[in-house]
Amino acid sequence: MNYQELITIEPGKRSGKPCIRGIRITVYDILEYFTGGMTEEEILEDFSELTPEDIKACLAFAADREKKLFVASL
Template identity: 85%
Template sequence: MSYQNIITIESGKRSGKPCIRGMRITVYDILEYLAGGMTEAEILEDFSELTPEDIKACLAFAADREKKLFMASV
């Protein structure tokens, strides 16, 4: 999945953390909710402005960042 059009980074928003479509919801927020046991459906219910593609983009962004960190350490 391509996340480049969904995940945005703005220096003046949430201290430059990666956010979803310029909103104040960060990738970290979504990952924390998922790690805490919330389902995608529960997140979408709590945040009606989000889409299933937004959540997938967060996962793809995190996976890509992890891959880049690993490759840099090899």
């Protein structure tokens, strides 16, 4: 997935954390909802401005960042 079109980083928004489409919901927020036990359907119900593609972009972004951290540690 090409998350670059959906995940934005703006210095003045949410302290520069990666956000979804420039809105104030961060990748971290979505990951926290998942680890808290929410399903994708529940997240989408609670945040009507989000799409399934937004959720996939968050997961792809997090996976890519994890991969980069692992490679950098070698």
